[in-house]
Amino acid sequence: xxxxxxxxxxxxxxxxxxxxxxxxxxxxxxxxxxxxxxxxxxxxxxxxxxxxxxxxxxxxxxxxxxxxxxxxxxxxxxxxxxxxxxxxxxxxxxxxxxxxxxxxxxxxxxxxxxxx
Amino acid sequence: xxxxxxxxxxxxxxxxxxxxxxxxxxxxxxxxxxxxxxxxxxxxxxxxxxxxxxxxxxxxxxxxxxxxxxxxxxxxxxxxxxxxxxxxxxxxxxxxxxxxxxxxxxxxxxxxxxxxxxxxxxxxxxxxxxxxxxxxxxxxxxxxxxxxxxxxxxxxxxxxxxxxxxxxxxxxxxxxxxxxxxxxxxxxxxxxxxxxxxxxxxxxxxxxxxxxxxxxxxxxxxxxxxxxxxxxxxxxxxxxxxxxx
Numbered sequence: 001x002x003x004x005x006x007x008x009x010x011x012x013x014x015x016x017x018x019x020x021x022x023x024x025x026x027x028x029x030x031x032x033x034x035x036x037x038x039x040x041x042x043x044x045x046x047x048x049x050x051x052x053x054x055x056x057x058x059x060x061x062x063x064x065x066x067x068x069x070x071x072x073x074x075x076x077x078x079x080x081x082x083x084x085x086x087x088x089x090x091x092x093x094x095x096x097x098x099x100x101x102x103x104x105x106x107x108x109x110x111x112x113x114x115x116x
Numbered sequence: 117x118x119x120x121x122x123x124x125x126x127x128x129x130x131x132x133x134x135x136x137x138x139x140x141x142x143x144x145x146x147x148x149x150x151x152x153x154x155x156x157x158x159x160x161x162x163x164x165x166x167x168x169x170x171x172x173x174x175x176x177x178x179x180x181x182x183x184x185x186x187x188x189x190x191x192x193x194x195x196x197x198x199x200x201x202x203x204x205x206x207x208x209x210x211x212x213x214x215x216x217x218x219x220x221x222x223x224x225x226x227x228x229x230x231x232x233x234x235x236x237x238x239x240x241x242x243x244x245x246x247x248x249x250x251x252x253x254x255x256x257x258x259x260x261x262x263x264x265x266x267x268x269x270x271x272x273x274x275x276x277x278x279x280x281x282x283x284x285x286x287x288x289x290x291x292x293x294x295x296x297x298x299x300x301x302x303x304x305x306x307x308x309x310x311x312x313x314x315x316x317x318x319x320x321x322x323x324x325x326x327x328x329x330x331x332x333x334x335x336x337x338x339x340x341x342x343x344x345x346x347x348x349x350x351x352x353x354x355x356x357x358x359x360x361x
Contacts, residue, residue, distance in 0.1 A: 001193035001194045001195070002188075002191045002192060002193055002194075003163075003187075003188040003191075003197075004162065004188075004191075012163070012164075012167050013167065013170060015188075015194060015197070016167065016170060016171050016174055016175070016184070017174060018194060018198055019184060019187070019194055019197040019198040019201050020171060020174055020175040020180065020181070020184050020201055021174040021175055022198070023180070023198050023201035023202040023205055024175050024176070024177050024180045024201065024202075024205040024208060025233075025234060026202070026205075027202075027205050027206055027207075027208040027209040027212070028208050028209070028212050028233040028234060028236055029230060029233065030209050030212075031208060031209040031210070031211065031212025031213045031215075031216070031233060031236075032212055032216060032226075032229050032230050032233045034209070034213055035212065035213045035216030035217065035220075045210055046311065046313060046349060046352060047345065047346070047349045048206045048207075048209075048210075049206070049207055049210070049310065049311075049313075049314060049317075050313050050314060050316075050317035050344075050345040050346075050348040050349045050352070051203060051206070051317070051341050051342060051344075051345025051346070051349075052203060052204055052205070052206045052207045052341065052345070053207075053305060053309065053314050053317040053318050053321065053345065053348075054317040054318070054320055054321035054324065054340060054341045054342075054343075054344030054345040054348060055183065055200065055203050055204050055321060055337050055338070055340060055341025055344075055345070056179040056182075056183065056204055056301060056305060056321065057301075057305065057317065057318040057319070057320070057321025057322045057325065057340075057344070058321040058322070058324055058325025058326075058328070058336065058337050058340030058341060058344065059179070059182050059183055059186050059204075059301070059325060059337060060298045060301050060302055060305070060321075060322060060325070061321065061322040061323065061324075061325035061326045061340075062186060062325045062326055062329050062336070062337075063157075063182075063186075063294075063297060063298040064298050065325075065326040065329070066326065066329055067294055068157070068160040068161065068189065068294070069156065069157075069159075069160035069290060069291075069294055070287040070288075070290035070291040070294060071290075071291045071294035071295060073287065073291070074291055079295070082295065083295075083298065083299065083302065086299055086302075086303075087302055087303065087306075090302075090303045090306075091306075095303070095306075095307050097146060097300070097303040097304060097307065098142075098146065100299065100302070100303045101146075101149070101296065101299045101300060101303060104295060104299045105292050105295060105296070105299070108291065108292055108295050109288060109292055112288045112291060113288070
């Protein structure tokens with residue numbers, strides 16, 4: 001039942017349709033349907049948002065701690081340092097995403113160049 | 117008062133093209149860079165280029181796509197993957213709910229809204245909430261179709277191009293591309309949090325994700341989301357009570 005468990009050509013597409021398309025558009029359709037009926041500040045929506053945020057943050061954590069491909073050949077300390085300093089610059093620079101992303105990328109590349 | 121009254125005579129096609137142009141703004145360009153990162157991620161996971169382009173068009177929400185690829189990598193079964201993506205996509209509902217009153221005009225047909233809702237994701241939403249006010253009400257769906265449609269097709273092309281050139285890139289560049297996605301989300305997620313509980317949920321998730329990746333590899337994201345989200349919500353309630361008392 002996993003993505004690569006079935007050799008048929010259509011299986012990955014079905015997987016994406018069910019686990020990707022249906023799983024996201026159900027919320028979009030509900031949003032159109034409910035538009036204006038539910039208050040955005042209701043407690044239920046706060047819980048829903050914190051769960052979704054924690055889940056996506058979990059993905060970010062995994063991408064930094066257990067990366068794949070070429071990033072897996074970099075050291076753990078370098079990745080953490082690049083991400084943490086990039087995030088600090090983002091906060092210090094009035095939440096400018098560009099500043100945070102560029103800082104992290106430059107640090108990572110500098111670290112790789114210096115063989116950290 | 118209204119800035120668009122002078123534009124009433126502008127034809128519909130012009131509003132569509134103005135929507136297209138809005139896609140090539142700074143948020144749109146940042147989004148492209150994060151799709152470059154996503155393509156590197158998907159390729160690394162063993163997803164083929166057609167599957168990846170299909171994923172961009174069919175899912176069109178980067179956090180959910182990254183969760184989906186994460187589930188694919190960890191070998192999750194279809195129901196577990198679906199559950200994790202469903203949980204990650206809940207945030208789309210309040211976003212769509214907030215956008216609908218902006219977009220609806222007197223005679224807007226309901227099915228048009230359902231179709232356009234598919235384009236809702238962080239970037240197009242931020243751009244639309246900011247710019248729809250300056251579009252005449254009965255041109256708003258047209259404008260948003262131009263904006264959303266352009267963002268989706270552009271990034272499908274971006275993903276295809278990255279797949280084609282990825283193997284030729286030096287490994288330092290590949291590593292830097294793979295770093296784009298976590299950095300994009302680290303900053304955009306923090307910035308888009310509506311309440312302090314969102315920041316708490318984010319910090320908890322950052323730690324719990326890797327912890328459960330070791331303890332419960334196949335359902336790590338789900339557990340991190342449920343536990344981290346509930347704890348952050350509990351903290352939110354506790355703080356509110358403490359403030360009232």
